[in-house]
Amino acid sequence: MSLQSPETRHIPDRLGTPLKAAIFSWPSLLLVVGVVLFIVNSLASPYFLSPWSLSDATFNFTEKVLIALAMALLIIAGEIDLSVASIIALSSTMMGLALQHGAGTPELVLIGIVTGLICGAFNGFLVTGLGLPSIVVTIGTMSFFRGISYIVLGDQAFKGYPESFAYFGQGYVFWVFSFEFVLFIVFSFIYYLLLHRTNFGRQVFAIGNNDVAARFSGIRVERVKFILFLLTGLMSGIASVLLTSRLDSTRPSIAAGWELEAVTMVVLGGVSILGGAGTIQGVVIAALIMGLVTFGLGLLNVPGIVMSIFIGVLLIFVIALPIVFRKFRNRRR
Amino acid sequence: MSSILKLREFWLAVLIAALVFATDMRAPGFANPGRLSGIVEDSSILMILALGQMVVILTRSIDLSMASNLALSGMIVALINKAAPGIPVPALMLIATSCGLLLGALNGLFIWRLGIPAIVVTLGSLTIYRGVIFLIAGGQWVNADAFSASFVAYTRIEFLGLPLLIWYAVAVVAAFVILMSRTSLGRSFYAVGVNPTAAVYAGIDVGRTTFYAFCLSGLLSGFCGYLWVSRYVIGSVEVARGYELTVVAACVIGGISISGGVGTVAGAVLGALFLGVINGALPVINISPFWQMAISGAAIILAVVLNGRGAKRSQRLILRQAEAAA
Numbered sequence: 001m002s003l004q005s006p007e008t009r010h011i012p013d014r015l016g017t018p019l020k021a022a023i024f025s026w027p028s029l030l031l032v033v034g035v036v037l038f039i040v041n042s043l044a045s046p047y048f049l050s051p052w053s054l055s056d057a058t059f060n061f062t063e064k065v066l067i068a069l070a071m072a073l074l075i076i077a078g079e080i081d082l083s084v085a086s087i088i089a090l091s092s093t094m095m096g097l098a099l100q101h102g103a104g105t106p107e108l109v110l111i112g113i114v115t116g117l118i119c120g121a122f123n124g125f126l127v128t129g130l131g132l133p134s135i136v137v138t139i140g141t142m143s144f145f146r147g148i149s150y151i152v153l154g155d156q157a158f159k160g161y162p163e164s165f166a167y168f169g170q171g172y173v174f175w176v177f178s179f180e181f182v183l184f185i186v187f188s189f190i191y192y193l194l195l196h197r198t199n200f201g202r203q204v205f206a207i208g209n210n211d212v213a214a215r216f217s218g219i220r221v222e223r224v225k226f227i228l229f230l231l232t233g234l235m236s237g238i239a240s241v242l243l244t245s246r247l248d249s250t251r252p253s254i255a256a257g258w259e260l261e262a263v264t265m266v267v268l269g270g271v272s273i274l275g276g277a278g279t280i281q282g283v284v285i286a287a288l289i290m291g292l293v294t295f296g297l298g299l300l301n302v303p304g305i306v307m308s309i310f311i312g313v314l315l316i317f318v319i320a321l322p323i324v325f326r327k328f329r330n331r332r333r
Numbered sequence: 334m335s336s337i338l339k340l341r342e343f344w345l346a347v348l349i350a351a352l353v354f355a356t357d358m359r360a361p362g363f364a365n366p367g368r369l370s371g372i373v374e375d376s377s378i379l380m381i382l383a384l385g386q387m388v389v390i391l392t393r394s395i396d397l398s399m400a401s402n403l404a405l406s407g408m409i410v411a412l413i414n415k416a417a418p419g420i421p422v423p424a425l426m427l428i429a430t431s432c433g434l435l436l437g438a439l440n441g442l443f444i445w446r447l448g449i450p451a452i453v454v455t456l457g458s459l460t461i462y463r464g465v466i467f468l469i470a471g472g473q474w475v476n477a478d479a480f481s482a483s484f485v486a487y488t489r490i491e492f493l494g495l496p497l498l499i500w501y502a503v504a505v506v507a508a509f510v511i512l513m514s515r516t517s518l519g520r521s522f523y524a525v526g527v528n529p530t531a532a533v534y535a536g537i538d539v540g541r542t543t544f545y546a547f548c549l550s551g552l553l554s555g556f557c558g559y560l561w562v563s564r565y566v567i568g569s570v571e572v573a574r575g576y577e578l579t580v581v582a583a584c585v586i587g588g589i590s591i592s593g594g595v596g597t598v599a600g601a602v603l604g605a606l607f608l609g610v611i612n613g614a615l616p617v618i619n620i621s622p623f624w625q626m627a628i629s630g631a632a633i634i635l636a637v638v639l640n641g642r643g644a645k646r647s648q649r650l651i652l653r654q655a656e657a658a659a
Binding site: 305 | 395397443447448449450452453454456457458459460461463464465467468472570575578581582585591592621623624625626627628629630631632633634636637638
């Protein structure tokens with residue numbers, strides 16, 4: 001991870017009022033972008049403003065955002081996990097293997113989640129137990145976990161999951177609200193509480209800002225980081241259950257490239273890639289924005305790869321804009 | 334002598350030799366010159382890319398856009414070759430290289446001028462550059478029959494018994510040995526990575542040096558764009574997808590520290606060669622190629638564990654904090 005040379009920080013004479021701070025905060029800025037996109041979308045396509053098509057749109061991001069929530073905490077704590085998509089592949093493969101041996105729906109779900117936890121624990125051990133840089137460790141485990149899927153599956157696929165298993169990825173809880181969407185709401189709320197309303201959340205911020213100072217103030221840095229890796233593994237396991245259920249099959253290439261999409265979501269959500277700052281609200285809104293963009297452009301028959309240009313530009317633009325703005329303002333001062 | 338034994342590059346070379354030897358025991362004929370040159374040929378592109386990634390990592394950054402840059406530059410020359418087969422190949426190489434340089438400089442500008450972390454910028458350009466390939470090619474592939482004979486030949490012609498592709502890699506490696514050890518730019522990459530604050534006091538422009546590192550990685554990605562398209566005779570959106578992390582893997586196995594300032598040309602070359610030997614050996618000893626990914630993953634983890642000096646890392650962290658406070 002790149003470290004910038006120390007800069008002198010501008011300290012304001014007076015703190016802004018809470019209302020002003022809330023209006024000019026990152027999530028509000030994102031919200032404006034989101035609303036604009038929503039309006040543009042509904043003007044551009046007549047099919048956009050229907051409850052069912054909006055409900056379909058949520059499937060684009062619900063699984064990814066579950067990972068992004070845990071990833072946000074990890075990045076705030078100054079670490080990263082690039083192996084999340086591979087954990088999905090491995091969990092899915094393990095579920096497929098269990099299916100071959102006659103496992104029912106409850107066992108499948110359990111196996112998927114436990115596999116995710118084990119992978120997370122493995123990452124956590126390498127990073128916190130051995131003190132290795134997470135970006136390299138998880139590039140390694142990224143190949144390793146998915147590699148195991150390839151060893152098991154080769155060019156084959158597991159298919160034929162039970163009927164009841166399909167509920168997780170395809171079922172609806174109430175009217176247009178899919179099980180995935182409800183899970184997304186529930187987990188967003190849980191992660192909001194965890195990061196912004198608990199001691200644990202404060203510790204995550206403290207570690208991300210200065211892990212030496214955090215250690216000296218009695219925070220068990222290694223333990224907190226380990227838990228964060230466990231959480232990321234857990235969420236990847238859950239995402240794997242959802243995705244496997246939705247696709248009704250397992251291939252080793254499942255969820256390829258999702259690690260970078262999850263990181264994009266987190267960074268777009270205003271979490272500092274250098275750690276120490278960020279909000280869950282931002283990540284959730286960023287996920288909604290990415291969902292809106294992909295779905296809206298999809299309705300206009302824009303190919304997926306062109307959408308990715310848009311996401312990439314959005315990522316750089318949204319991060320560069322405040323910096324350019326600040327530079328401009330500082331120059332005037 | 335004892336200093337050689339302490340070099341991790343030495344042990345990596347020993348490991349590679351042992352790997353070749355062991356494979357040769359299982360499948361006699363593996364260690365013959367023809368086969369080995371084939372393996373070197375297969376790892377040539379990875380070697381060149383690893384050297385580009387090395388300078389970036391040395392300056393405490395990372396370039397995730399190398400594979401997309403490669404694919405875009407490759408696609409551009411593929412399209413030019415299809416439209417105008419008459420243009421000589423060296424000119425196309427130059428076009429691919431300068432296209433790569435431009436894309437790399439674009440990354441570098443954002444990182445240098447706006448101070449956005451490299452991982453964010455290159456994460457963005459990774460998707461953007463690959464999307465642009467789709468746009469300029471209109472979603473089409475450039476198939477094998479669309480290339481002129483000389484376009485394909487310029488990586489295959491043999492010179493002193495070895496294909497040109499290997500000679501390109503040799504030339505780049507030689508240039509890097511000189512760059513990293515004999516020029517002030519090469520030394521400043523190390524200085525910036527080891528201690529940016531000290532580098533500033535030593536009169537090195539940290540931002541500009543990082544910018545040059547990205548120019549260099551872009552330039553090499555562009556050059557490899559031609560090499561890749563010429564070697565595999567295909568231009569498509571999918572070219573080298575996901576390869577950026579293989580390049581980082583080669584660097585890590587070669588002992589280049591992700592926290593910057595530590596790494597050698599020999600390490601990057603051997604790291605790439607190591608992955609190449611594994612890929613070459615697996616089919617020979619009848620292991621399914623599907624094992625390849627898990628094995629290179631395990632190799633990366635092992636390399637990091639062996640490299641890891643956990644205690645030292647946290648000490649250095651304290652030092653770094655102290656510098657920041659001073």
